[in-house]
Amino acid sequence: MANNIIEVSNLKKYFQVGDLTVQALKGVNLAIRSGEFVAIMGTSGSGKSTMLNILGCLDIPTAGDYKLDGVSVSGLNRNQLAELRNAKLGFVFQSYNLLSRTSALENVELPLYYNSSVKAKERKERAMAALEAVGLTDRIHHMPNQLSGGQQQRVAIARSLVNDPVVILADEATGNLDTRTSYEIMELFQRLNEDHGKTIVFVTHEPDIARLTSRNIIFRDGWVVKEQMTGEKVSAAEMLKSLPVGDHEV
Amino acid sequence: MNYVNLMKIAKNALMRNKFRAFLTMLGIIIGVASVIAMLAIGQGSKKSIQDQMSSMGSNLVFIMPGSQQRGGVMMGNSSSQSLKLVDMEAIRLQSTNISAISPEVRTSGQVVYGNSNWPTSIYGGNTDYLSIRKFGLESGRLFTEREITTLAKVCLIGKTVVSKIFPKGVDPIGQTIRFKDIPLKVIGILSEKGENSFGQDQDDMLIAPYTTVQRRLLAIDYIQTILTSAISEARTDAAINDLQTIMRKQHKISKPEDDDFRVMSQAELVKTFTSISDILTTLLGAIAGISLLVGGIGIMNIMYVSVTERTREIGLRMSIGGKGRDILMQFLIESTMLSVVGGLIGIGLGYLVSAVVGTMMGWPVVIMTQSVVLSFLVCAAIGIFFGWYPAKKASNLNPIDALRYE
Ligand SMILES: Nc1ncnc2c1ncn2[C@@H]1O[C@H](COP(=O)(O)OP(=O)(O)O)[C@@H](O)[C@H]1O
Ligand SMILES: [Mg+2]
DSSP: TTEEEEEEEEEEEEEEEEEEEEEEEEEEEEEETTOEEEEEOOTTTTTHHHHHHHHSSSOSSEEEEEEETTOOOOOOOHHHHHHHHHHEEEETTOOOOOOTTTTTHHHHHHHTTOOTTTOOOHHHHHHHHHHHTTTGGGGGGGGGGGGGHHHHHHHHHHHHHHHHOSEEEEESSSTSSSSHHHHHHHHHHHHHHHHOOOOOEESSSHHHHHHHHHHHEEEEEEEEEEEEEOSSSHHHHHHHHSOOOTOOOO | OOOHHHHHHHHHHHTTHHHHHHHHHHHHHHHHHHHHEEEEEEEEHHHHHHHHHHHHHHEEEEEEEEEEEEEEEEEEETTTTOOOOOHHHHHHHOOEEEEEEEEEEEEEEEEEEETTEEEEEEEEEOHHHHHHHHEEEEEOOOHHHHHHHOOOOEEOHHHHHHHSSSSSTTOTTTEEEEETTTEEEEEEOOOOHHHHHHHHBBTTTEEEEIIIIIIIIOSSSOOSSEEEESSSSHHHHHHHHHHOOOHHHTTOOGGGGGOSSEEEHHHHHHHHHHHHHHHHHHHHHHHHHHHHHHHHHHHHHHHHHHHHHHHHHHHHEEEEEEEEOHHOOOOOOOHHHHHHHHHHHHHHHHHHHHHHHHHHSSSOOOOOOOHHHHHHHHHHHHHHHHHHHHHHHHSSSHHHHHHOOO
């Protein structure tokens, strides 16, 4: 297919721990099309994070091929991988990974500092736009410790958006959040996917969260064991309405 | 990656922990400030000695009675009465390398005018005495040859003595003062000379014909010092040679070890003092330099700790597109900023300390541009040198390992 953003074939990743070789990925094949919202599911230790790190060019596979946006990543060196991450990828982590004592705005601006073609004025404008997209216009000068977990994750999502990546990679992005806030974050991801056409790969082990995406890829023991369309995609906004009121995070 | 961005990143990173940045800089601040202040004090004392040299006449060569060794027994310098007027006359006739010569005798005592009195010293010389010692006359006149031969009771008076014993508005010239009960008529006032580098007030003195001091005040027949002016500074060595040869002939001395006099030159004296002050300066500078080095190690320590502490930050920066080189440069710029800003503050503090020492303690201080430039360059070098290892370590991290670091 022409518009595959991600194409992985027979991908293997082994870790050497002392004498032991851990086979985290044993030969994965998958393809993700532009505009998809995909959940990578599986129990703990099944290889989800390892897969996502390779998709994010943070780690290098032991064997197999990975094409990102039509380019084979295998031959690239450290610097080229960094450029690729800067130009085409956005990350959202479970633990937000915001810089402490740094305002929301500056945190969001950060990826653009590593892109010398973006000037100071444009950098700020784009960061403001990203913060607006995640609904944090009124919190731009807040420091991370002045924000709730959900708000911090929104800042992190804004940061992943600011360089206009071809794909956003999220690893257990709702893992540290309560149910309601998780749905709020998922609503945001759904909006980014539906309204802005962002391709999103979302790692989670929670079926409730995975239901909110359009396709689930299920991992077990380093293999893809099952791929399924979610059929009628559930709206996170609807889910939020059905939650009992009162446990709203401030 | 452009450097403006890297500078901003580094600046922001430092500003996130201002107090820590300040503490880190403190070592450098103190190091640089002490280097500058120490060298300023050292240089100041050296310069004041050199100024002294020109104010006392760099051509000055003088003979003092020296220690005599007789049968291994050292005789005291001051008790020696070896210099006589005939020695001086012999030198005047025989040396071709001197332009002026004068005996010197001196004593101290109370000077009295009306009901004021003041302890001071009186120096006796001939008509060349003033020019040899680079004294000037502000008003009045010098004593004459005739006044020398007649042991005239006349004197020249220094500014300090004038202010201590004469009431305001009284012209000292023509007045008679008493020194050790001998009445002396003031015939001239010496120009103001100020303190010398040993803190001695050079205006606190009287000058009279040497005969007057020698006979009337001291009742001696020897002279305490012979002062000469070499024709030029370049000929001081030749003059020293002349004086030694002539004096040995006069005193019938065959071996230099038996000398009962010492010939010294102002230049030589200054050389000795400047070399002492050079040693002092080097020593002070070295101690200050060590504190600068300790400051540098402080930077390395903080940068090293900060690389470990900020591993996840490094991982994050890499994940959003930071290259190894960007991380390296960020940490290098951080450490260089710390040392350079610390250095600049240190330079300011060094100036301040020097000024305070200069005015409060009255020490002469001279801040050399070289020491400022040098310590600044050393700071920048320290930042780069001590920042390199931690920065290199940071840049070599694997993005995923850094991100996962606990
Ligand atoms: N850096 C590593 N070194 C050694 N083993 C690793 C490393 N990273 C992951 N693994 C192993 O690979 C397997 C898959 O891990 P991971 O992808 O993190 O699982 P998941 O995210 O699905 O919980 C696990 O058995 C884990 O212990
Ligand atoms: Mg995981």
